[in-house]
Structures are given as C-alpha cells and as structure tokens.
Amino acid sequence: MSSNVLGLRLASIIFGLMSLAQLGRLVIRPEIFIAGYRMPLWPSAFAFIALGGLSIWLWKLTRTSIN
Numbered sequence: 001m002s003s004n005v006l007g008l009r010l011a012s013i014i015f016g017l018m019s020l021a022q023l024g025r026l027v028i029r030p031e032i033f034i035a036g037y038r039m040p041l042w043p044s045a046f047a048f049i050a051l052g053g054l055s056i057w058l059w060k061l062t063r064t065s066i067n
Contacts, residue, residue: 012058019051
C-alpha cells in the first residue's frame, strides 16, 4: 500500500468520525451557546452531509487507485 493510499484512507476515517460526531449532536440535541447566543442545529446537519460525502469520496478514491 502506497503512502498516498494510506493518507487518503486516514483522511477518510477522520472525516467519517467527524461526520458521526455531527450526527451525534443532531440526535442528542445539546444546547450550545456561543457568546450568549444559541447555536442552531442546521450547521451540524450540513456538516454531517458534507463530511460524510468527503469520507465516502476519499475512500472510493483509494479503491480505484489500488486497481
């Protein structure tokens, strides 16, 4: 396995874990305040989709580079 493939897989795993953390925030629905204002949930929904998409895309790149 080349170092490029290893790097892509590591990035894919990290993005996947971050995506799961955002999903956890959506499920648990904790109240988060920044400078006294409540943080809405929609950025976490966007982050879940974006990070999940990046994770899948990077993992697929490693599968095509092996063959």
